[in-house]
Amino acid sequence: MHLTDRITARIRSWGSRQLSYAGRLALINSVLATLHSYWSSIFLIPNGIMNKIEAICRNFLWSGKDSYQRAPNVSWDTCCSPKDEGGLGIKDLKTWNRALLGKYTWWLANKKDHLWVRWISHVYMKDTHWSNYDPPPDCSWTLKKIAHSMILFKQAYTNDLWLASDKEYTVTEGYAWLRQSKPKVLWRHICWSPMNVPKWSFIFWAVQLKRLLTKDRMIQMGFGHDPCCYLCSAADESHDHLFYQCPFSTHCISYLQQKLGVHFSADSLARWDSNGRARSKLQRKIISSCHVGVTYCIWNSRNKARLDAYVLRPENIVRNVIKDVLARFWAKNSSVLSTRDVRWIQGLS
Incomplete structure (x- = not known):
């Protein structure tokens, strides 16, 4: 097949x-x-x-x-x-494919005792160094592509050493070397915390990129004409309005912060998580995870309102999120907690 x-x-x-x-x-x-x-x-x-x-x-x-x-x-x-x-x-499948083929370059550079290395060296390369090898026109398509891969990886070798060290080539390192790295995002630890429900993390990721299909985007794409917010009907629905300005959303966030005993604006959570050292690491994780859960529930409530379904009150949404986060925490936790953290968690239950 x-x-x-x-x-x-x-x-x-x-x-x-x-x-x-x-x-x-x-x-x-x-x-x-x-x-x-x-x-x-x-x-x-x-x-x-x-x-x-x-x-x-x-x-x-x-x-x-x-x-x-x-x-x-x-x-x-x-x-x-x-x-x-x-x-x-x-x-990235194409880059991963090239990284997988990078092991052939490492084998040749280190003269590994493989039948394939001996065959290539004896039949094709002979006395030519691998970095200077130019495949003949009549060789196989596969060998031409491997030779192209060797040219690609040549810059990563110094005196036949991978990344100028004695360590063995790994596909993961080869993949990282081939792709162009980008700056790390500030909200990465909040979004992908193991304490989050996975579907929360995905929606929170889309929120950070402002790529959810809110009404303003749908209208720009030619779908619909009514820009009114589903949850409050008091303003046009946009990303910023839905998650940071809508009365329903601000009520959810305010009640969540009241329950957790913290104060920060919804769009500055990542900066608070980096600088909120007055809280223990565990407390910061739980607070961040609760915020991710409430963000997901705001989007979920918006979709339910669009379908004329019943929407939970903000207080019930927050209580359910805190309950889910604590349940995941107790299921994963195996360490001894400080008295301060125990009392704080008991206050949330």
């Missing part, structure tokens, strides 16, 4: 399940992106095939289907950035 057909068949087997964005992301990282790994470690997969695989993964993430349904909320390049840099941590 063709590689893209295998991936498509796997997605269709999941089609009947009501998966959240976070669930689809987990499947992409754990299943779809690894189906090609065996072939990627042997030869350079053609760009046409890689583009199809990326399109399938992108469509599945945003619509749950293998075929194109709608425009994605966030560019695929951003999604393929590490979480520390504001992405989703999905691997």
